[in-house]
Amino acid sequence: MRTFKEISQERVLIEYMPSGIGDMYYSADQTGRFIIRKFASEEIANIYMEILYSFNNWINDRKEIRALVEAGLPVEIGTNFVMRPHQIYTSTSQLRDEESDVILPDDFFNNLRLIKAAITGVGDPRKMVIENIIRNTLIEPTGKTYFDFSENKFGVAEPKISPIDMKRWSENSA
Numbered sequence: 463m464r465t466f467k468e469i470s471q472e473r474v475l476i477e478y479m480p481s482g483i484g485d486m487y488y489s490a491d492q493t494g495r496f497i498i499r500k501f502a503s504e505e506i507a508n509i510y511m512e513i514l515y516s517f518n519n520w521i522n523d524r525k526e527i528r529a530l531v532e533a534g535l536p537v538e539i540g541t542n543f544v545m546r547p548h549q550i551y552t553s554t555s556q557l558r559d560e561e562s563d564v565i566l567p568d569d570f571f572n573n574l575r576l577i578k579a580a581i582t583g584v585g586d587p588r589k590m591v592i593e594n595i596i597r598n599t600l601i602e603p604t605g606k607t608y609f610d611f612s613e614n615k616f617g618v619a620e621p622k623i624s625p626i627d628m629k630r631w632s633e634n635s636a
Contacts (some may be wrong), residue, residue, distance in 0.1 A: 466500045473498075476623040482625035483510065490581065495548035496537070497620075509632050510623065513595065514544075517621045518542050520592050522534075526581050531600065532610070533618035549619045551608035554573045558603040567570040569614040574601060587634035591627050 469475075475487040476500065485499040501507040514535065517612050521531050536544040557564050581593045599607055599622045608617045 463536075463558070466498070466538045466540060469538075469540060469545070480599065483628055484543075489545075490548075496541055496545050497548045498543050498545045499620075501542045504541050506628070507544070509619065510544070511539060511589070513623055513631055514621065516588065516592050517595055517599075517623075520596060524533065524580055526576060529615070529616065530576060531615070531616045533552075546620060549595060549608075549617075551617065551619070553605040554607045554609060555603035555605050555615075556576065557559050557609060565608070570609055573614070573616060573635070577601060588631060591630050591634075595621050595623055595627055598624070 473489045473491065475489050478486040478497065479488075481499070484506065487498045487500060489496045489498060499510075501510060517534055520527075520537065521533055522528050524618070525537040536546045538545040552564070557566060557570075566636040577596070581596060581601075583590075583593065585593075598604065599618055600616055602622075605624050606618065606620045606622050608619070609615075610617050
């Protein structure tokens, strides 16, 4: 696995956004546009990836939810970074803005109801962290999630993982 230092020597990186879980950089070249999240340490990167895999497993383990949500994994995982495609979309926070003129289809609200119903609110502490991330990523409006009108499903550019989620996850290691 490569390090952030190695990737920064190969690509032109533009500091994109500071973040409590790992600063984000933008890179574009002939292979595409990417967002690279740099973590302060390998340990933080590992915690992030554990959460990301668990988030995806939560979705994929529920057939009814898997049909409503598309959530991908990074295209590259390094020792202290992850790289994912930079997607251009209208986020759910923009769609649900009072000034938006977009008329949301019934499927949007039906999908939200089904996802809410799948969140049990009970279980081990790590399951609770994942359900909190599910809630913050899919139920609450966010800039990291969009609704694909042609597929009638949600797309997740990146789960909305907070520093508190990371802390609770690491405090409840398996």
